Amino acid sequence: MKTRQSLTSWAVGTIACLALFAAPAAAQDSPKLSDAEVASVAVIANQIDIDQAELAKQKSRNEDVLQFAQTMASDHQAVIDQAAALVGKLGVTPQENAMGKQLQAAAEKTREMLRAKSGEAFDRAYVNNEVAYHKAVISAVEDLLIPETENPELKALLQTVVPALKEHLEHAQMLQKQLSGK
Numbered sequence: 001m002k003t004r005q006s007l008t009s010w011a012v013g014t015i016a017c018l019a020l021f022a023a024p025a026a027a028q029d030s031p032k033l034s035d036a037e038v039a040s041v042a043v044i045a046n047q048i049d050i051d052q053a054e055l056a057k058q059k060s061r062n063e064d065v066l067q068f069a070q071t072m073a074s075d076h077q078a079v080i081d082q083a084a085a086l087v088g089k090l091g092v093t094p095q096e097n098a099m100g101k102q103l104q105a106a107a108e109k110t111r112e113m114l115r116a117k118s119g120e121a122f123d124r125a126y127v128n129n130e131v132a133y134h135k136a137v138i139s140a141v142e143d144l145l146i147p148e149t150e151n152p153e154l155k156a157l158l159q160t161v162v163p164a165l166k167e168h169l170e171h172a173q174m175l176q177k178q179l180s181g182k
Contacts, residue, residue, distance in 0.1 A: 032148065033097070033099070033144075033145070033148040033149075034095060035090075035092055035149055035150055035151045035154055036087075036092050036093060036094055036095035037094075037095050037097040037099070037100075038145050038148055038149050038154065038158075039083060039087050039092055039094040039095075039154065040094035040095050040096055040097060040100050041097070041099050041100050041103065041145065042079070042083055042145070042158075043080055043083055043084075043094055044100045044103050044104060045103060045137070046076040046077075046079050046080045046083075047076070047080065048103060048104070048107040049072055049073075049076045049133075050072070050073050050076045050077060050080075051107070051111070052072075052107070052110065052111065052114065052126070052129070052130075053069040053070070053072040053073040053076070054069075054073060055111065055114055055115070055126075056068075056069035056072075056114075056122075056123075056126045057069045057070065057073070059114075059115075059117075059118065059122050059126075060122060060123050060126070061119075062120075062123050062179075064175055064178065065123045065126065065127065065175065065179075068127070068130075068171060068172070068175055069126075071168075071171070072130070072168070075164070075168070079161065082157065083157070086153060086154060086157060087154075089153075090151060090153065090154070092151075092154075110129060113125065114126060114129070120179070123179055124176075124179050124180070127172055127175045127176050127179055128176060130168070130172040131169065131172045131173055131176050134165060134168050134169035134172060135169060137165060138162065138165050138166060138169065141158055141161065141162060141165065142162060145158055146158045146159060
C-alpha cells in the first residue's frame with residue numbers, strides 16, 4: 001500500500017486550531033501526554049479533517065478541490081483504521097483530554113466559517129485552511145506528539161506519518177497557488 005494513501009496527515013483545522021494544538025508545548029516546560037491521550041488527539045484530528053473534506057465534497061464544484069478532498073477523506077480514514085488497529089493490539093483506550101477538546105472546539109468554528117462560504121470563496125478558504133493546518137500539524141507531530149509518545153510502535157506510526165503530512169502540504173500549496181491565480 002502506498003504511504004501517501006495509507007499513512008497521512010494527523011490533523012485538520014485553522015491557524016486558531018493549530019495555535020491551540022501547539023499552545024500546551026509553549027506554555028509549559030514539559031507537557032505530558034500519555035500514549036492514550038496522544039492516540040485520542042490523533043483520532044480526533046483525523047476525524048476533523050474527514051468531516052471538513054466531506055463538507056468540501058458537498059460544497060465545491062472545482063474538480064481539483066474535490067479530488068483533494070477525496071484524498072484527505074480516504075487518507076485520514078486509513079490513518080484512523082491503522083491507529084485503531086494499533087491501540088487495539090496494544091490494549092490502549094484513547095483518553096479524552098484538553099488538547100482534543102480544544103481541537104474539536106476550533107474545528108467547529110472552522111466548519112461554521114466554511115459553511116458560510118460558497119463557490120470560489122469556499123474553495124480558497126478550504127484550501128488555505130488545509131495549508132495552514134498541515135504546516136502546524138507537522139510541527140506538532142514532530143515537536144510534541146512524537147516526543148511525548150512512549151510506546152515504540154505508536155511512536156513509529158507517528159514518525160511514518162510525517163512524510164505523508166508533507167506530501168499533503170505540498171498538494172494543498174499547489175492548489176492554493178492555482179486558486180489564487182484565478
